[in-house]
Amino acid sequence: MYSLPKISKISIKGNANEAVFKRATHIFNAGGLVAFPTETVYGLGADATNDQAVARIFQVKKRPHFNPLIVHIADIETARGLAYFDDRAERIAGIFWPGPLSIVLPRRENCDLSPLVSAGLDTVALRIPGNAHAQTLLKTTACPIAAPSANRSGEISPTLAIHVANSLPGPDEGGPELILDGGRCNVGLESSVVDLSGPTATLLRPGGISRNSLSHHLGSLVLAGNNNVSPRSPGMLERHYAPQTPLKMNVTSALSNEAILGFGKIVSNPTLNLSPNADLTEAAANLFSMLHQLDKGQFAAINVAPIPNKGLGQAINDRLRRAAYNG
Ligand code: TXA
Numbered sequence: 001m002y003s004l005p006k007i008s009k010i011s012i013k014g015n016a017n018e019a020v021f022k023r024a025t026h027i028f029n030a031g032g033l034v035a036f037p038t039e040t041v042y043g044l045g046a047d048a049t050n051d052q053a054v055a056r057i058f059q060v061k062k063r064p065h066f067n068p069l070i071v072h073i074a075d076i077e078t079a080r081g082l083a084y085f086d087d088r089a090e091r092i093a094g095i096f097w098p099g100p101l102s103i104v105l106p107r108r109e110n111c112d113l114s115p116l117v118s119a120g121l122d123t124v125a126l127r128i129p130g131n132a133h134a135q136t137l138l139k140t141t142a143c144p145i146a147a148p149s150a151n152r153s154g155e156i157s158p159t160l161a162i163h164v165a166n167s168l169p170g171p172d173e174g175g176p177e178l179i180l181d182g183g184r185c186n187v188g189l190e191s192s193v194v195d196l197s198g199p200t201a202t203l204l205r206p207g208g209i210s211r212n213s214l215s216h217h218l219g220s221l222v223l224a225g226n227n228n229v230s231p232r233s234p235g236m237l238e239r240h241y242a243p244q245t246p247l248k249m250n251v252t253s254a255l256s257n258e259a260i261l262g263f264g265k266i267v268s269n270p271t272l273n274l275s276p277n278a279d280l281t282e283a284a285a286n287l288f289s290m291l292h293q294l295d296k297g298q299f300a301a302i303n304v305a306p307i308p309n310k311g312l313g314q315a316i317n318d319r320l321r322r323a324a325y326n327g
């Protein structure tokens with residue numbers, strides 16, 4: 001296997017050369033993080049098929065909850081291998097890709113993507129970025145790259161490499177192993193996110209491509225939350241993965257027909273263990289796939305051991321609370 005290169009201080013200015021792209025590939029293969037320019041904003045990238053690497057994204061951004069991430073790919077063939085494209089998706093992908101458009105589509109059941117990029121949902125947001133450096137990176141790396149904006153949660157999205165360096169910790173403190181400097185992002189605004197996973201085309205986030213040109217090619221395009229039924233609150237618009245099986249938190253025992261999802265050594269014989277070593281990044285990486293495994297109707301309840309409410313534990317507990325409420 002690969003090991004992560006040790007870099008204590010990196011010079012980022014104008015570093016987008018062949019050697020640096022090779023280093024980026026190495027870092028992705030080893031489960032590391034690379035911040036890179038796109039035409040919209042800088043992204044904080046990880047190999048989208050690596051659960052642990054994707055979990056690190058949430059850790060570095062210090063997000064108190066998991067939201068699904070955009071998966072970046074080099075070409076439409078790769079995109080079709082990850083999700084189901086219908087005529088609408090083919091049409092707008094053909095017109096706006098590469099470019100500032102992310103399309104939410106049903107995931108292929110057996111695709112290699114980490115369930116964490118979808119926050120446990122059965123959909124995935126895909127985008128082919130137009131920026132030349134991003135294209136080179138995706139082609140040399142040859143893996144789909146999950147990337148939210150490369151800023152700490154709650155801060156402004158970065159449009160210069162220096163913004164990334166100022167917002168995120170350095171590699172010694174768990175931040176990205178590399179920041180690829182491609183100069184200024186020329187769109188400077190995040191991609192438009194269009195949900196085509198259901199019958200109604202829905203604009204989830206206005207962005208780099210105008211609503212008018214999107215609806216021109218889609219026939220109709222509903223703005224998320226813009227109706228009389230649901231209140232316009234971003235928190236309520238987000239869909240969440242909810243298991244069918246009732247879920248209980250902070251439980252250390254189970255009846256014979258119940259599952260117990262362990263953490264560390266608190267429970268002696270858990271059905272599955274999020275992290276035997278009580279590592280929160282590992283627990284986050286396993287969360288959605290283990291919930292899916294226990295939610296096949298074979299148990300009367302899913303009991304989850306206590307998870308410390310610090311760092312990534314906050315995002316894990318947030319998601320478990322919603323699952324417990326829904327269940
Ligand atoms: O321009 C951009 O889109 C940048 C660059 C780096 O590509 N990325 C970005 O990612 O802004 P992020 O994670 O900050 O925003 C992703 C947006 C969120 O609003 C998220 O809720 C939505 O896309 N999203 C992603 N996957 C989704 C899914 N499966 N279902 C619904 N919404 C999804």
Ligand code: MG
Binds near residue numbers: 148149157
């Ligand atoms: Mg963002």
